[in-house]
Amino acid sequence: MEQNLAEQAYTGLFPGKENPYDLELVYTGRLKQYGGNVSLRGSYMEFKLSKKWRQISPEIQLGLIQELMLKLLKQKRQSMYIDLYNNFIKSLHIAIPKTKTDPQLEESFNRVNDRYFVGLVERPNLRWGQFSTRTFGTYDFKTDMITVSTVFKDTDIKYLDYIMYHETLHKQRKFFKSGTKTYYHDARFKRLESVFENGAQIEKELGRVVAKEQAKAAFRFREAKPRKRGFFDWF
Numbered sequence: 046m047e048q049n050l051a052e053q054a055y056t057g058l059f060p061g062k063e064n065p066y067d068l069e070l071v072y073t074g075r076l077k078q079y080g081g082n083v084s085l086r087g088s089y090m091e092f093k094l095s096k097k098w099r100q101i102s103p104e105i106q107l108g109l110i111q112e113l114m115l116k117l118l119k120q121k122r123q124s125m126y127i128d129l130y131n132n133f134i135k136s137l138h139i140a141i142p143k144t145k146t147d148p149q150l151e152e153s154f155n156r157v158n159d160r161y162f163v164g165l166v167e168r169p170n171l172r173w174g175q176f177s178t179r180t181f182g183t184y185d186f187k188t189d190m191i192t193v194s195t196v197f198k199d200t201d202i203k204y205l206d207y208i209m210y211h212e213t214l215h216k217q218r219k220f221f222k223s224g225t226k227t228y229y230h231d232a233r234f235k236r237l238e239s240v241f242e243n244g245a246q247i248e249k250e251l252g253r254v255v256a257k258e259q260a261k262a263a264f265r266f267r268e269a270k271p272r273k274r275g276f277f278d279w280f
């Protein structure tokens with residue numbers, strides 16, 4: 046049955062073509078909810094789906110498997126199962142329990158939601174990520190989670206709100222597909238993003254703000270180290 050699904054996915058994409066692969070599908074508790082991946086060794090192609098997928102209809106699973114298969118094989122094909130899967134991911138946030146939050150992030154989300162979305166966006170899961178100076182924030186459709194770099198914990202709230210606004214736009218706007226490409230930052234997204242008060246100015250300042258936080262963090266790190274007696278610290 047399980048193997049059948051991966052084989053079905055193949056025949057659906059490549060009708061009439063002989064299948065050269067040994068296709069296997071396993072469900073695992075090790076992936077995040079609604080996660081999935083595929084690996085290929087020789088002719089052995091293995092799909093790993095998170096256990097959560099077991100409860101989801103086979104048609105939608107087929108879409109995910111087909112999408113993974115096309116990515117792996119670098120092929121372009123359309124399929125109604127892939128459309129079903131993408132629609133499923135787009136509405137998933139409704140069903141995902143909101144268990145994670147943080148007071149500071151929630152305040153930021155509420156400010157942004159009230160001001161730019163008339164309070165209409167349902168609150169996603171919110172959490173602080175790592176002290177990342179490259180990725181300021183992310184939105185994960187599969188866990189309905191906004192993650193913000195802890196770089197913004199102590200900066201002026203306008204920076205945090207700016208990141209929050211960007212990620213909330215992702216939740217609200219979703220994504221669209223054309224062929225095998227997925228677009229997140231399309232022209233309309235950029236137009237909406239530019240609505241944020243002083244957004245262009247904030248965008249310019251971000252690099253400097255982040256560098257400053259980085260320097261502060263490095264300083265704290267040195268301070269935290271135990272000092273050797275008689276040793277003079279220069280910082």
Ligand SMILES: [Zn+2]
Nearest residue numbers: 211215229230
């Ligand atoms: Zn983005």
